[in-house]
Amino acid sequence: MARITAGVATSHVPAVGAAIDLGKTAEPYWQPVFAGYDWSRQWIAGEKPDVVILVYNDHASAFDMRIIPTFAIGCAERYGICDEGWGPRPVPDVIGHPDLAWHIAQSCILDEFDLTIVNEMQVDHGLTVPMSLMFGQPEAWPVRVVPLAVNVVTYPPPSGNRCWLLGEAIARAVESYPEDLNVQVWGTGGMSHQLQGPRAGLINAEWDNRFLDWMSGPYGDExxxxxHIEYLRETGSEGIEMVMWLIMRGALGRDVRALHRHYHVPASNTAVGHLVLEPVR
Structure with a gap:
């Protein structure tokens, strides 16, 4: 059967993608950001996952105010790269795994999670930046992807508890899939940042690191x-993206082992956080 072997959490800052695309990763400003992913790129090259269930948020690219799904699962064969205003990122199309995606959709919906099924969409930096951080700049991505888009842009976003429970439901779905697959779950977005208003540029490193501590241990209840109000107050309006990490964490089970941790400030006026976790069973 399929099995979830690891979880990855990472920020998906668009300027990080631009630094990769423009060859700026070795510049003094950016080098400390990317150094934190050196270990992870070596690790994942050895792990060779077959599929990544990648939890991210769309930034008004595939979805807008006309339709706002709380949870949307991509069931397509392929996902093109969208133009976010400065042209599509020069990265490969993302190849899906529709059989697994449809299985997860069916399992979770019958498990009373109302996922929106999407059979055609383009993906933005929320999905492609984590792929670049973990895999570099290949001609083709070495893994198939099941995109899971979460609304953290327009109120009301899902609660952390609901995200955790969805992660548990995804784990049940993966475990019931008959094909032998090495599956990872990634939670992306965050950490503390605010892009507008009087608090623009807010970073709360103390809160971020406490959150990383909790993510790395059996602290599901916390x-x-x-x-929602604590995310907004302590980590800024865009810090709510961290609820997406809880889908990944819920999918791993109660006990995890932290294999790698990275935190750096600043990266385009935001905090970059990154974890690699494996379940302890």
């Missing part, structure tokens, strides 16, 4: 209990 993570699930964080209310």
């Amino acid at each position: 993570l699930r209990a964080i209310p």
Whole structure:
């Protein structure tokens, strides 16, 4: 059967993607950001996952105010790269795994999670930047992807508890899939940042690192209990993206082992956080 072997959490800052695309990763400003992913790129090259279930948020590219799904699962064969205003990123199309995606959709919907099924969409930096951070700049991505888009742009976003429970439901779905697949779950977005208003540029390193501590241990109750207002107050309006990490964490089970941790400030006026976790069973 398929099995979830690891979880990855990472920020998906668009300027990080631009630094990769423009060959700036070795510049003094950017080098400390990318150095934190050196270990992860070596690790994943050895792990060779077959599929990544990649939890991210769309930034008004595939979805806009006309339709706002809380949870949307991509079931397509392929996902093109969208133009976010400065042309599509020069990265390969993302290849899906429709059989696994449809299985997850069916399993989760019958498990009382109302996922929106998407059979055609383009993906933006929320998905492609994590891929670049973990795999570099290949001619083709070495893994197939099941995109899971979460609304953290327009109120109301899902609660942390709901995200955690969805992660558990995804784990049940993967475990019931009959093909032998090495599956990873990635939670992306965050960490603390605010892009507008009087608090633009807010970074709360103390809160971010406490969150990383909780993500790295058996602290599900603490993570699930964080209310929306605490994310907004302590980590800025865009810090709410961290609820997406809880889908990944819920999918790994109660006990995890932290294999790698990275935190750096600043990266385009935001905090970059990154974890590699494996379940302990």
